Amino acid sequence: MSVTELLVVVGVDGSEPSLRAVDRASDEAALRGVPLRIVNACLWERYEGAALAHDLGEPVERALPQDLVRAAVRRAGTRHPDLKVTSEVIFEEPEYALVRESRDASALVTGTRGRGGMTEALLGSVSLTVAGHAHCPVIVVRGSHDNRARSGRHGRVVVGVGAKSTLDFAFAEATRRKVPVEAIRAWRCPAHESTDHPLPAGEPARLHEQQAVDVLEAALRDVPADAEVHRRTVEGPAGTVLAGASHHADLLVIGARRHPRHFGLQLGRVAHRVLHHSDCPVAIVPEEG
Incomplete structure (x- = not known):
């Protein structure tokens, strides 16, 4: 399978950074002319975040992973109406699920858990782990203080x-x-x-x-x-x-040198x-x- 036939994958967890990641991933898929795959990987049946629960018009305690994925699919479709979008909820540790998903991707997009900016930067452990182990390039979305990805x-x-x-x-x-x-x-x-x-x-x-x-x-x-x-x-x-x-x-764009025998x-x-x-x-x- 050639790179041009592969997917762009984005991991979502309902947070504002993951909303920006959906926007960015939608843009990347549209630029490449490939489908977008939206994945929520978690170990809980109910969602803890607030950003996509707000989009759904539901209280946080009632928002399910399937709901937030559907909201992310709608968001991607609004941004690029002709984009083919698939989605899945995977009950697994996000790091493992996303690294596995990267095997069939031309790019994998994640958000950050930090507040953004040069002085308040904190990167979540999921993004760090995925960036260090993915089988394809990983785009970590940064640089915006609201929930909109900038062109x-x-x-x-x-x-x-x-x-x-x-x-x-x-x-x-x-x-x-x-x-x-x-x-x-x-x-x-x-x-x-x-x-x-x-x-x-x-x-x-x-x-x-x-x-x-x-x-x-x-x-x-x-x-x-x-x-x-x-x-x-x-x-x-x-x-x-x-x-x-x-x-x-x-x-x-930077490179990350991999060491096949090193699992850290x-x-x-x-x-x-x-x-x-x-x-x-x-x-x-x-x-x-």
């Missing part, structure tokens, strides 16, 4: 330059949106090479910056000929640099930093270790 405001996809799979995903997303890609390579001068004397300190810094430029150019050598690319090298920790770049991005949390420090502090949705693309 592109900046006209740009930002990617942290890494493996080919990460770059391919970023350029495919940019092509669908008809926007340019900003490719960023962060670099740092190791502390033991620095000195208080400005002239000797400059040469090591220039060497490390040039190495970053060389890596960036090599990574972008095979990008589509018609793609619009803005290259940028920035001194600083990669997580901080990429989180800062999210201020002017509609989507931030798969995300490194850069991914953690970006997921907790990004000001826009973040796509985590699996990379083999």
Whole structure:
């Protein structure tokens, strides 16, 4: 089965962040021309949240998982009337269910449990686990303080330059949106090479910056000929640099290296930093270790 035939999957739990995730997933499915699958995975027969219960016009204690899924389906249909939407309630731990669902997906979309913004960022354990173990790219929706997903405001996809799979995903997303890609390579001068004397300190810094430029150019050598690319090298920790770049991005794409024999949390420090502090949705693309 080719990627173009796969689904876009979104996990919903009735919270406001999951409503934004439904909006984003609907947009992603419409852009790809594929069906949307809405999944609620939980261990309870009654729903605890308030956002979709409000949409249903029902008291929280009377809202069932089937009700919130139906409301999410209506929401997606309102946003994209021609979109094919399927749904399912799965009585299972959300992390396990969504990772399994990712096997048949071209992208999986989740929301965050935090309040949003750079200073109040908290990412839920479900999103972290799914982003670290999914079999497809995971888009974690961030960057809005209400329950509406925003369409592109900046006209740009930002990617942290890494493996080919990460770059391919970023350029495919940019092509669908008809926007340019900003490719960023962060670099740092190791502390033991620095000195208080400005002239000797400059040469090591220039060497490390040039190495970053060389890596960036090599990574972008095979990008589509018609793609619009803005290259940028920035001194600083990669997580901080990429989180800062999210201020002017509609989507931030990074890779997550997987270790097949390691069953713990798969995300490194850069991914953690970006997921907790990004000001826009973040796509985590699996990379083999």
